[in-house]
């Protein structure tokens with residue numbers, strides 16, 4: 001396999017067109033930026049412990065994950081809809097749900 005220089009590989013990365021980039025779910029109205037969310041996650045971390053509820057990992061950043069995602073109508077501040085996950089488990093779950101949503105969303 002031929003080696004690719006950093007310059008060659010970087011040349012293949014297109015610059016981000018900020019005119020079409022969206023803020024997505026991280027807009028100022030986003031639940032994740034609100035005090036209620038941060039307070040709820042702090043409370044859940046105190047109650048459940050700072051460990052991933054899927055793999056049990058500790059000593060890492062823990063994310064509050066909506067079991068039933070907000071895009072799919074999940075309750076944003078219901079503790080029963082929130083799992084505490086490590087970054088790896090959170091990324092895996094998010095990618096899986098996104099793939100399912102993409103398959104189920106008809107293309108235009």
Ligand SMILES: [Zn+2]
Nearest residue numbers: 052055086089
């Ligand atoms: Zn995990």
